[in-house]
Amino acid sequence: MRIFFLLWGLLTAFMVAGQVKISGHVKNQNGKPVSGVSILLKGTYDGTTSDSLGNFSFETTEKGNQQLEASSTGYTTYNTIIQIENKNIINDILLKQSITDLEAVVITAGSFEASDKKKGTVLTSLDIVTTAGADGDITGALKTLPGTQQVGETGGLFVRGGTASESNIYMDGALVHNFFYSSTPGIASRGRFNPFLFKGTIFSTGGYSALYGQALSSALILESNDLPEKTEASFSAHIIGIGGGLQKLAKNKKSSYGFTYNFTHLGLAFAIIKQKQDYFQNPVYHEGDINFRIKTPKNGMVKYYGYFSTGKVGYRVADIDSANLKNALHLKNPNTYHNINWRQNLNNGWKLFTALSVSYNKTEFGQQLQNSANQQLIFQYPVGYEFKNFDINSTQTFTQARVVADKKLGGLSAFRFGADYFYSHEKSTFTLFNGSTYTGAIKDNLLANFAETDIYLSNNLALKIGLRAEHSALMDKWNLAPRVSLAYKLKHKDQLSFAYGDFYQKPEAEYLPAAQSIGYAKATHYILQYQKMTSFRTFRTELFYKNYDHLFKTGLNANGKPQVTGNNGNGYARGIEMFLRDKKTIKNADFWISYSYLDTERDFLNFPYRMAPNFAAKHSASLVLKKFITRLKVNFNMSYSFASGRPYYNIEFDAGQNKYMVTDKGQTINYNNLSLSFNYLPNIGKKDAKTFGVLVLSVNNILGQKQVFNYEYGTITGNKQAIGPTSKRFVFIGYFLSFGTDRTEDAINLNL
């Protein structure tokens, strides 16, 4: 018995006295010490945290086989079994970086991303909306980024020496045709979609993914919102119209629906801000959209978006070839677009995305020659004036079906493949002064297959390899486009990215049918980018070279209409771009500066030889500043854009020599535009406010600087005339109101 007690006593003493020290050093794969690592013996209190030199040391009374664990964010957890006896233990630890979203390098060559959730993006969705001078137009904000041109005479994105038709815009995977309103010659049109519809924007100025195609220069990839955060009604009244809408979130927060309607009438604005044109029909638009979104199991989502609009405008301008005559132009443009898509997570890391889109666009455009009393004139002498009376009616119907399957391969690596089917039917009828009509119709079925893989070799090296194959039934030809991009992290915040790719495009319908069998136009991109990004500052610079081959050449057909005659055009674009965004230097302010140098020449369409195109300026620069003035509850935005003068040409067909000739050329003056906008938010931060209002005042070209985009030439006299903005300045004033706090939500629900 005594012995037993003795043993018991000894045992207890041993338990207290038998402390063993466990120590070591923690480093990562690069041999750098890791601090802040939690080191512990599993299931016990014993452990510690590594110090700034990566050293650790702790004592334990545990014995036998124990599990030693070391964990830290950004690393895979380390585990080992150690046998604890009476001797101190030294156990060094090597932590392997886990390939995570936070640490891994992101391939950024050629693309700007705006997102609120993803890391490493240059812009947020709010940036797109609040950029001064953009007037709430998505592409307006993008024109302050490097690589884009300040083209004011027509809508669209002109990227790195490419035309607007070389840029495609996608919404939830489906190509949006007629993204911009139809426009009359010399007047730029806006994008149709409200920037608040989208939660993510990727703007690629080159080297974009194999998931997209049929654009030689650029892709703008928009991702629409998921479920709204709450039920909300909105109302707006402004100088150019009124609007309203409702987004209703179901009680279980699993589905939502919504609609908006906007009425735009520029009569009031044009009465105040003098326009160069004499409007007999003020621009009037009705626009509506509807949507629903339904959550499916496993974080899947079905989304539908439908858009309807109709607009008309009519005005008179002085006829370029005569002193007293006028051209009266009128345009009508009904349009509808629908997109339903479903993304679904499946088992074993598979994801499926499907989308179906349908769109229809009709443009009724016509012109009359009128005398000073606004009466139509159709005379055949002097020759040529009669052709100033014409009508062009065109319709475009597009359908797209898309399937993409995505498989996660461990870490961030993934493999995806899929297919697109595009149907297009474009018709146009040209009516001459004498009533004779010329009708053309082009139908095509284009099939695309694509596969792409993301390979993360480590947190520092990522690779994306893709391949796209397309077949157009109309051209009856295949194309095969490889795409490769990679990114390498130099230091914690510095990285190099590179992108290479081939891009193919079929000709625009207006030049079809072709005079002979033709192939695709082709562009090859090479992009090298350096980027340094910290929480407060982003700097990137990009070198690019783009080679154009098989560009379409046009000639005149028997009816005097331009038609594709061949594929023997070519060209190049090369340059350097810089972008700096800084949120630190000026308190409570945020600014970005972009600069682009572009050297480009091409021989395409009716160009008689290879020359610098009229839509490309050598130097472009922008400064965008955003500052929130807390005291006034005012968000102040400024943007200044500069572009060096662009070349312009008069290209005429010389019947004698049977070829196009440049009969006059020159260079426009430099382009300058300072725009300001103020958003006043009176209810910001008021907890019990039922409504949230924003009063917006914006002024474009506040200094009234003279802008010349291009020159046009009279077809009869060769008279030359500058194309500029329709007014020196434009002022927008409006009030946007939303109500959706708890109590008003009830009020809304009661009235539904």
Added chain:
Amino acid sequence: MKKILFFVMICSFALTATAQQNDKYTAAMQKNISGLDSAFKNPDAMLALANNFNRIGEAEKTQWLPFYYAAFCQVSYGYMQLEKNKDLVDDIAAKATEYLNKADALNPKNSEISCVKSMIATSIFLVNPMVRYNEYGPQSQQYLEDAKQQDTTNPRPYFLIGQGLRYTPEQFGGGCSAALPILEEAAKKYETFVPASGIAPNWGKEVNSQLIKGCQNN
């Protein structure tokens, strides 16, 4: 006899062990809790405390307090990174949430846990207030409302609301005039609040009275 004695010995050993274990638990918790004040000046120490509390929680498995404190230290560590290492805050908040979820599972609908939930949501929106406020601001406020209802005697939701208002610009409905009545309400509750045990949450009183003083001197 021997057998019975042995049985008693075993039992008493077991009891001693449990008692020791409990003492060990309380002692370990107390030791780490006493380190909290100084850790507010030293981010590394704060992270080490979070790790310490998490170890205790993982070893004990059934106690909610260690995970609660681990989350509290982790989110406090996050606040300390807002100035210089903003891009770390999202991950720190994710880790804090991981700890807090364990506490929440052991002790659901707890007022103190709701307070830390609110602190985590606030740390996330402070990374980019302009963009994130709409989503995380109301979330953070809702957790504090929950906390008030879950325990009407708890001063901390009032303290956190008051503190938030104190640092919100006046133009946005914040400032001293808005904060003071709520901080004073918190002060009253601090006077009468009785923590459930020596290691139960009992923080914020001093900062609260400092904030009141600062506002009164304004």
